[in-house]
Amino acid sequence: AAHMAPAKPAAPSRPLAQLVDVVTGDTYELTSARATVGRERSVADVVLRDPNVSRRHAELTFTGSDWSIEDLNSTNGTMVNNRRITRCPLRNGDVLTFGLSTFEFRG
DSSP states (O other), X not given: OOSOOXXXXXXXXXXXXXXXXXXXXXXXXXXXXXXXXXXXXXXXXXXXXXXXXXXXXXXXXXXXXXXXEEEOSOXXXXXXXXXXXXXXXXXXXXXXXXXXXXXXXXX
């Protein structure tokens, strides 16, 4: 999104949550209530260059009060705090692992 309308000066749009790469410190901002993590740029909001990450690996969903994460039948699974999950609620500070990539969830 290179060409965006200038933001209204009122309030900067604050990301709903962030994924912080624990190794590099790179931060991915989640700005909508649904974000897909994966390797395929056309289908994923958070694109990870990791061969162990599926094209559509996992999805984070915000209900307005709580975040949850769901594994999208990925090849190598999704881990939350080192436990493999199918779907689970997320709390601030949870550690998410997709393939070889590990993130701290802030939201």
